[in-house]
Amino acid sequence: MGTLRPPRAVIAGVGHTSFGKHPGTSAWRLQVDAFRAALEDCGLQASDVDGLFTESQFSEPLLMHGSLLGRQLGLRPDVLSTQSQGGATCMSLCQTAAEMIDRGMCKVAAVVYGDNAKTGMPNIYGLAQMGRGQADFVAHGLLGGPAMEALSAMRYKHTYGVTDEMFGSVAVAFREHAVATSHAQYRDPLSMEAYLASRYIAEPLRLYDCTIASDGGACIILTAPEVAADLARPAVRVLGMGQAHNLDGLRDRDHYTHFAGARASKTAYAMAGLGPDDIDVAQFYDCFTSTVLITLEDYGFAPKGEGGAFALEGNLRIDGGRLPSNTDGGMLSCGNVTGWGQVIEATKQLRGDQGPRQVQGAATAICSGHGGFQANHATMILAVA
Amino acid sequence: MSSQWEIPKPEPTKNEETTPFWEGTAAGELRFQECEECGNRQLPAAPACVACLSPKVVWRASAGRGTVFSYTVIHHAFHPAFAAEVPYVVADVELDEGPILVSGIRPVDPAAVSIGMAVEVWFEPMADNPEYVLHWFRPAGGES
Ligand SMILES: [Zn+2]
Numbered sequence: 001m002g003t004l005r006p007p008r009a010v011i012a013g014v015g016h017t018s019f020g021k022h023p024g025t026s027a028w029r030l031q032v033d034a035f036r037a038a039l040e041d042c043g044l045q046a047s048d049v050d051g052l053f054t055e056s057q058f059s060e061p062l063l064m065h066g067s068l069l070g071r072q073l074g075l076r077p078d079v080l081s082t083q084s085q086g087g088a089t090c091m092s093l094c095q096t097a098a099e100m101i102d103r104g105m106c107k108v109a110a111v112v113y114g115d116n117a118k119t120g121m122p123n124i125y126g127l128a129q130m131g132r133g134q135a136d137f138v139a140h141g142l143l144g145g146p147a148m149e150a151l152s153a154m155r156y157k158h159t160y161g162v163t164d165e166m167f168g169s170v171a172v173a174f175r176e177h178a179v180a181t182s183h184a185q186y187r188d189p190l191s192m193e194a195y196l197a198s199r200y201i202a203e204p205l206r207l208y209d210c211t212i213a214s215d216g217g218a219c220i221i222l223t224a225p226e227v228a229a230d231l232a233r234p235a236v237r238v239l240g241m242g243q244a245h246n247l248d249g250l251r252d253r254d255h256y257t258h259f260a261g262a263r264a265s266k267t268a269y270a271m272a273g274l275g276p277d278d279i280d281v282a283q284f285y286d287c288f289t290s291t292v293l294i295t296l297e298d299y300g301f302a303p304k305g306e307g308g309a310f311a312l313e314g315n316l317r318i319d320g321g322r323l324p325s326n327t328d329g330g331m332l333s334c335g336n337v338t339g340w341g342q343v344i345e346a347t348k349q350l351r352g353d354q355g356p357r358q359v360q361g362a363a364t365a366i367c368s369g370h371g372g373f374q375a376n377h378a379t380m381i382l383a384v385a
Numbered sequence: 386m387s388s389q390w391e392i393p394k395p396e397p398t399k400n401e402e403t404t405p406f407w408e409g410t411a412a413g414e415l416r417f418q419e420c421e422e423c424g425n426r427q428l429p430a431a432p433a434c435v436a437c438l439s440p441k442v443v444w445r446a447s448a449g450r451g452t453v454f455s456y457t458v459i460h461h462a463f464h465p466a467f468a469a470e471v472p473y474v475v476a477d478v479e480l481d482e483g484p485i486l487v488s489g490i491r492p493v494d495p496a497a498v499s500i501g502m503a504v505e506v507w508f509e510p511m512a513d514n515p516e517y518v519l520h521w522f523r524p525a526g527g528e529s
Contacts, residue, residue: 136397136429137487139511139519142475143395144463151477155455158500200472203458203495248435250477250485251427256455 013042019335030114030217051106086371090339114217166308178329240381242267
């Protein structure tokens, strides 16, 4: 790997639809609405957008998705990229966009996603997304995101003596943050007792250990610093970027308890010139509570096996925690737009105007994107400009 | 809408890579790939050795014994065809020969399953399509 330096790129605008049930609303409509919201957020026009970066909706996996969306947005972009890395896709797209902005290949990049996952698709992950012959485990009933991640969570629990309350402390803390977030999908308080009493989905994962499903769209606008200087909202700097992909599965027996996030964050930290102690707020890819605990460790916030104790001590809470995390409630409580929410909430926190959920003095944020069931990972470190 | 959900139990697929595996289960044999160049043993099937990329991979028969590397007890039926089976156990089984493969453990009391538990293979044709014979595992030493 060569010398790492941050890209000359900033996040200028973020936008999203409301999260929840939008029956009858197409995935395309959610993508278009989010694109419009992000442009309104930063004051740019669609005609300013010369880079389009997309991921296909899961409800209708498509080749050439970016071309199809671009037509509906009326765009004639200079650069176009559609990627597919599961929950790591958003941050991978943002990284490609930042790099192309840095190179001068485009000036205003829109990173767009939207899906009607709550009302528009059968919840049968693992069938359509994997190629024939590569998903034969479906015959034994290994279906659904929770079931696939549960194999990691069970191994992690067994190896390090993680308790139910440690998993639960993540769900309870993030719900506490959602209560203070006006646009969160689930805002009823959640107690540890209610968490422990909730039904199992796939042991050791209970209902509240699992991401919610949302109909929703989200968009992030990246641009060059000189473009952002003329805009109304404060820009947020892209300071660190990293990726890593463990595509060799269980040939390395550690892959269920050590994700590619260790390598991805190492790159991002080095690019930013920062370490875990320098991070003020985190937005983890919280598809499951176990994923958050393992990522905490992979990112250096706790030694391996001690992420659960770190969370149980209240360190993820806005109220007095060492590392306020998923400050809008995350995918566990606020909304699930597969990784876009992490970057959007980090940007909002660094703007510093989030009312009751604002982390006071937040100047740096780290975001994780985790996908492909322990395979793909991307990291972003953002900072006030 | 309802027709979208009335889908049969998902089947494995036979293709150039996987056909020898499913021919094996139909013959009562659990097979894995072994590389003649470097000795790597692997599942799932791939066109070449994932350790050294040699195309000289051959199929070997496992003795059918292994241990539970990880598992989950699935309580929520993500597919309607499994609604009558919950709760059921899916596991990553580490064969004594090395490779890990996904399977189910049955019959078993889900509460009796643990990581490191010794298991042995057995075979059963799929009810919906007997062309496919699935590999299952049960606690080692059980009745045949
Ligand atoms: Zn080899």
